[in-house]
Amino acid sequence: MNQKARTRTAIVRAVHELARSGAEITMPSVAKAALVSEATAYRYFPDLVTLLLEADDGTWPDPAVALAPVADSTDPVERMGFAAKVLLDGVLANESAVRAMIAGSITRPEVAARRPGHRFGLIDAALAPAADRLDPAGLARLRRDLAVVVGAEALFTLTDLCGLGRQDAVESAVHTARTLTGAAFGDR
Amino acid sequence: MNQKARTRTAIVRAVHELARSGAEITMPSVAKAALVSEATAYRYFPDLVTLLLEADDGTWPDPAVALAPVADSTDPVERMGFAAKVLLDGVLANESAVRAMIAGSITRPEVAARRPGHRFGLIDAALAPAADRLDPAGLARLRRDLAVVVGAEALFTLTDLCGLGRQDAVESAVHTARTLTGAAFGDR
DNA sequence: TCCTTCATGAGAGTTGACTCTCACGAAGAG
DNA sequence: CTCTTCGTGAGAGTCAACTCTCATGAAGGA
Numbered sequence: 001m002n003q004k005a006r007t008r009t010a011i012v013r014a015v016h017e018l019a020r021s022g023a024e025i026t027m028p029s030v031a032k033a034a035l036v037s038e039a040t041a042y043r044y045f046p047d048l049v050t051l052l053l054e055a056d057d058g059t060w061p062d063p064a065v066a067l068a069p070v071a072d073s074t075d076p077v078e079r080m081g082f083a084a085k086v087l088l089d090g091v092l093a094n095e096s097a098v099r100a101m102i103a104g105s106i107t108r109p110e111v112a113a114r115r116p117g118h119r120f121g122l123i124d125a126a127l128a129p130a131a132d133r134l135d136p137a138g139l140a141r142l143r144r145d146l147a148v149v150v151g152a153e154a155l156f157t158l159t160d161l162c163g164l165g166r167q168d169a170v171e172s173a174v175h176t177a178r179t180l181t182g183a184a185f186g187d188r
Numbered sequence: 189m190n191q192k193a194r195t196r197t198a199i200v201r202a203v204h205e206l207a208r209s210g211a212e213i214t215m216p217s218v219a220k221a222a223l224v225s226e227a228t229a230y231r232y233f234p235d236l237v238t239l240l241l242e243a244d245d246g247t248w249p250d251p252a253v254a255l256a257p258v259a260d261s262t263d264p265v266e267r268m269g270f271a272a273k274v275l276l277d278g279v280l281a282n283e284s285a286v287r288a289m290i291a292g293s294i295t296r297p298e299v300a301a302r303r304p305g306h307r308f309g310l311i312d313a314a315l316a317p318a319a320d321r322l323d324p325a326g327l328a329r330l331r332r333d334l335a336v337v338v339g340a341e342a343l344f345t346l347t348d349l350c351g352l353g354r355q356d357a358v359e360s361a362v363h364t365a366r367t368l369t370g371a372a373f374g375d376r
Numbered sequence: 377t378c379c380t381t382c383a384t385g386a387g388a389g390t391t392g393a394c395t396c397t398c399a400c401g402a403a404g405a406g
Numbered sequence: 407c408t409c410t411t412c413g414t415g416a417g418a419g420t421c422a423a424c425t426c427t428c429a430t431g432a433a434g435g436a
Contacts, residue, residue, distance in 0.1 A: 003403095003413065024295075026392060037415045042394070103294045104393090105348070107212075107287050112348040145364045147350055153341035160293070160300040162335055176333045176368065183371045191383065191433090214422060225385045230424070292423090 008044050010034045015055035019097035025052070026100075049104040049111050052097050060090065060118050063125035076130040077182045083126035084150045084177040087119055088170040091152045098152045119150050133185060142184040149176045196232050198222045203243035207285035213240070214288075237292040237299050240285050248278065248306050251313035264318040265370045271314035272338045272365040275307055276358040279340045286340045307338050321373060330372040337364045 014034035018025050027048055031038040045051035060066070063083075070082045091098050105112035123146050131139055148154065150173065158169035202222035206213050215236055219226040233239035248254070251271075258270045279286050293300035311334050319327055336342065338361065346357035 007413080027394085028392070038394090039396095039416080040414060043414085046394090048393070099295050103291050106291045106294065106344065109344075109348040112344075113351065115349060141360070141363065144346065144350055144352070144360045145367065148342045148345050148361065148364060149336055151345055151349075153345050154336045156294065156297075156300075157336050157339055157341050158332065160297040161303060161339075162332055163301065164332070172329070172332045173336065175329065176336060179333065179368060179371050180364065183367050195383080215424085216422070226424090227386080227426095228384055231384080234424090236423070 007034075007036060007040065011036060011041055011044055011051065012055045015051060015097065016059075019055075019094045022096050024100075025096050027051075047104070047111070049101055049108075050114075052101045052104075053114060053116060056094070056097070056101075056116055059094075060116075063121040066122065067125050070126075074129040076127055076133075076185055077178050079126040079129070080123070080146065080150075080181040081174050081178040083122040084146075084174045085170060087122050087150055088152075088155050088173055090118070091155055092166055092170065099156070102152060102156075119147055123147065123150060127181075130185065138184060142180065145180045145184070146177055149173055149180065195222075195224060195228065199224060199229055199232055199239065200243045203239060203285065204247075207243075207282045210284050212288075213284050215239075235292070235299070237289055237296075238302075240289045240292075241302060241304060244282070244285065244289075244304055247282075248304075251309040254310065255313050258314075262317040264315055264321075264373055265366050267314040267317070268311070268334065268338075268369040269362050269366040271310040272334075272362045273358060275310050275338055276340075276343050276361055278306070279343055280354055280358065287344070290340060290344075307335055311335065311338060315369075318373065326372060330368065333368045333372070334365055337361055337368065 011030060011034045014030045015025065018029060018033055023029065025048075027038055027041055030051070031041045034041070041051070045054065064071075066086050067079065067083060070079045073079055101115070105115060120143070123143055127139070127142070134142065154173050154176075155169050158164045158172055159166060162169075162172075164172060199218060199222045202218045203213065206217060206221055211217065213236075215226055215229055218239070219229045222229070229239070233242065252259075254274050255267060255271060258267045261267055289303070293303060308331070311331055315327070315330070322330065342361050342364075343357050346352045346360055347354060350357075350360075352360060
C-alpha cells in the first residue's frame, strides 16, 4: 500500500527533475526517469496533462505567503505587479513543463478547464485589500483582464512572437498588469 | 508546371474547408480532403504549422480595409477596440486551425516566430492616427501590451480557463484592449 | 519516337500519446 | 503453506507527425 504512494511520488518527482533541468517532458522520458514502465505511468495518470497538473500542485506557496513582501501595502497596483512577477517567474522556472501542458490542452478545452488556478489565487490575493473599492462588476472585469495578462500564454506570446527576452517579457507583462489594475482603480 | 500550383492550392483549399467546418485539422485529414497523398502534402509544406500559416495567408484583408468602419475616427480607443473585435472574430471563424497552429508551435518557438502578424498589422493601423501623441517608448510599450491581449491565446484563456462564452470572451478582450489603449493615451 | 525529368503515390520506419491484454512476482489472507 | 489480490512490466495496436525510399506514369525535349 505504501508501494503505490512511492511509485506515484517517484513519477511526480521525475517530472520535477525534468522540468528543473529544462528537458523536454514526454511520458516516455518521465517514465524512464522514474524507473517505471510507461504503462505504469499511465495507470497513475490518465494523460500527460493530468500528470503535469498534479506535479505542479503543491509546488506553489499559498498566495498569501507568496505576496508576503507586499503584505503591508494596500496599493493594488503595487501588489498586482508583484503578484504578476511571482507567477511569471514561476512559469519561467518550469517552462518546459508549462509548454507541454499548454500544448496538450489547447486542443482539448475540457482538459484545460482543469488547469491550476495559480493565477486566480494570486490575482485575488493581490486585489483583496482593495477589492471593496470596486463594484462587483468592475472587479470581475478586472480579474478577467488580469487573467489574460498574468499567465503563461501571455509570457510565451511576448517571447515567441514579440521576440522579447525572458526577463523583458516578464517585465512587460508586469507593466501591463499594473496598467490594467491602475486603470480599474481610477489611477492615472 | 501548372500542376504544382494546382496541387498546392488544392491542399490549401482543403485546409480552408476543414477550418470552416470546424473539423479537426491534421495532415491526414487535409491530404484526404485535398485528394492528395500525405507524402505529397509534406512535399509542399514541411509541417502542419507551416501549412496552416500559408493557408491563413491572404485570408485576411488589409488592415486598412478591415478598419474602414472606423476610418473617420481618430480616437485610438475606439479604433483599437474595433481592431480587436475584427481579429478575435477572425480567430473564432477559424478556431480549429488556430488551435492546431498554437498547439504545434508552442513547443517550438522557432516555428512560432513565423506566425502571421495579423495582430501587429491591425494594432499599428488602429494606432496610426494617434501614434504621434505618444513618445516612441510609450508606443512600443502599448503595442506589446496589446499584442498579448489582441490574440488567439488571450481568447482561449478566456474561454477555456475563465469559462466565458465565445462572444463574451471577445467582448472581454475588446474591453481590455480599450482599457490599455485609453490608459496609454491618458484617458480616464 | 525515345528518354529524361518530374509530380505523385505507396509503403515502411520512428517517436510520442494513448489503450489494452497478458503474465509474472510479491505480499497478505486463510 | 496455499490461494488470491495487486502492482508491474512487456508487448502489441492505433493515430498523428514526420522522414525516406522506391516505383510508376505522364509530360516535355531531343
